[in-house]
Amino acid sequence: MEQQFPLILGSILDNDFYKITMQCAVIRLFPDIKGRYRFINRGKHPFPEGFGDELRRHVNAMANLTLSKQEKDFLSVRCPYLNPAYLDFLQGYRYDPAEVTIAQNGTELEVSVEGYWYRTILWEVPLLALISELFYKMEGMNRISNEALALRTRGKMNVFKELGVTVAEFGTRRRHSYEVQKEVLNTMMEYSAGEFVGTSNVHLAMLFDVKIIGTHAHEWFMFHGARYGYKIANAFALKSWVKVFKGDLGIALTDTYTTEVFFTQFSKQFAKLFDGVRHDSGDPLLFAEKTIAHYQRLGINPLHKSIIFSDGLNPEKVATITRACKDRIGISFGIGTNLTNDVGLQPMNIVMKLVEIAAPDMHWTPTVKLSDEPGKQTGNAGMVRLARELLEITAVEI
Template sequence: MISFQPQSTLSILDNDFYKFTMQQAVVRLFPSAMARYHFINRGKHSFPDGFGEALKARIQQMQFLQLSAGEKQFLRENCPYLDPLYLDFLAGYRYDPAEVTIKQHGADLDIQIEGHWYRSILWEVPVMALICELFYEMTSGQRIPDELLISQTAAKAKQFRVLGVNVAEFGTRRRHSYHVQKQVIDTFSHEGGNMFVGTSNVHLAMLHQTRPIGTHAHEWFMYHAAVYGFPQANVSALQHWVDVFRGDLGIALSDTYTTDVFLTHFDKMFSKLFDGVRQDSGNPIEFADKVIAHYNKLGIDPLSKTIIFSDGLDYEKVARITDYCNGKIGFSFGIGTNLSNDVGLIPMNIVVKMTETRQMNGQWTPVVKLSDSPEKNTGEAAMIEAAKTILKIKN
């Protein structure tokens, strides 16, 4: 039997910020909704014997996490759009490991998360982070030493600083380890100057007194498609976001059902109200052209809006996007794996995605994502084809 002890150094805020913002919206609007998530091994990684049991032990430790008074105060002072009722709810929230089912079949791993959406929504990111950290531990992967990690991260910070761009760290879910991610943010905090604008990891944002960054994820739109239908998914998801946050957290994710479809729904009201959009798949230059043309068509100055680029970024890609977008539209970057898992080992290519949702006393309904990069599509094949037909998507 694998023994474990509560780890007091862990934090319930060691998660991406958009999980908490979405949780507030779900608590307020959809408290009866149920959700299922599944682990997808995109990289076809082979898991060593005993991995499933070791992961279960790590998951068990999560039940001891709770919001501290200091963490609650940090959220109260830095995130005024998180209302007092939600902060009180979060203070009482505890992870329930019974919501996570883990099975290992040879080198394959099967993970399902199921529960009320307002509860199960917090599992995705820490489960992925635990998988990555445990995988490197159990396969004896030797990463670069801290001295080299710090020096190469400092060099990246200098490159971005010289380029004159805004960069946020988005690497929690596929980080090598908590230690590596913290070292990266330590270094960016000291070396990045005004270039470094924050991190998606709320716990590390608090430690470094920087901004927690994020709004919503694909699951927000996937749920709305299941409940309101594919033609109304984007509009209902955006409207409900506005209903909860009243203009705060104004970066909209555009590619749950392709950017082309999203922009047909992103009318003048939403285009004016939201501060910008996030690019998470497809060709970033083509995306920029589409978004700039969209704002121009509506009579909105693209320079008053922002694109957050967040898809597989490294310095070369950031430099190319910067050169193209300068003077045309506002832009910023969220960089994940290239910061939190650039340690001389092959980064894991894994995701955990919502696969089904259920309303109170209803049936489970499959949900899908139709990305600007078709290889990132998720969901049942029949439902994907139905969505493509209804939304007239050809790829």
């Protein structure tokens, strides 16, 4: 009999906050949309024999996760923009393992999710976290000790302290393990003098009593592009977001169809209403220059707005960005893998994307993410070409 590992997920809130906020918005505006997600093994990691079966066991166990009264009360107090009807829904929500298909052929793993978008939207982050943690466990890879992990994390906190910047932990999706993420957060809290501002993980935010951070992800814009057209996707996605959250959760993601295109639709109204923007691909310094220039063109003081940098950050990149941007625009940093999977092993390079949507009046239609760098684009090749043609993008621009 193959070895079975203890169940990893112990809370329905062990997920990134933007999944909760987007689920709330999807229920409100798009309850009849269906979605398909697909696992993408960017790092070409070979999976050990029996991995798919073990992953299936953990996925099946997720059906038992429920929102406790304490968790519901926490969300009600900390997130007043999540309406009571949504919190009641979440209390009754159960993961349905039948929505997840898992297949292993040799060392290759295939994982997909299909169902109503308002339901399937919660699967992505916990599935990636499970795949990452099980991979290291089944391969028998030994990480550094908790003491060494704390020492590394303290060193990073010292850099952030010297730079005078604020940092949030964004590392749930590709964490080495739940234990490592918890240890990292504990150390960040213990050695922070104001630099550590919160986490994207809702469960751990509650556990450590810190701010929950997040707004929306690429799939929000990818859906709008597939449903309503690429030319209006950014503006329509932002309008939909404002319709639900009325100015709360005001950090806009820019690069789904390239930042260059985004700024053509990020009007003065949006620029004033949203608190800032998030950088997730491409050259961060060039992005900062374009963002500052855009605000200035609109007559908005960039120091009254913020950029949240979140693309593959480490202390060295944070230092470089800070030197270029400090005292020119508000800045903050969301760091993921470098915090939660810096344990002496090669971090996994895995993602899960919304690849198709359907509606009662629309057949399954592929989604597209162009990004600001070629390696991050996803989608059907024909649809990618169509999106580029319609948006008049001849090359990856920023």
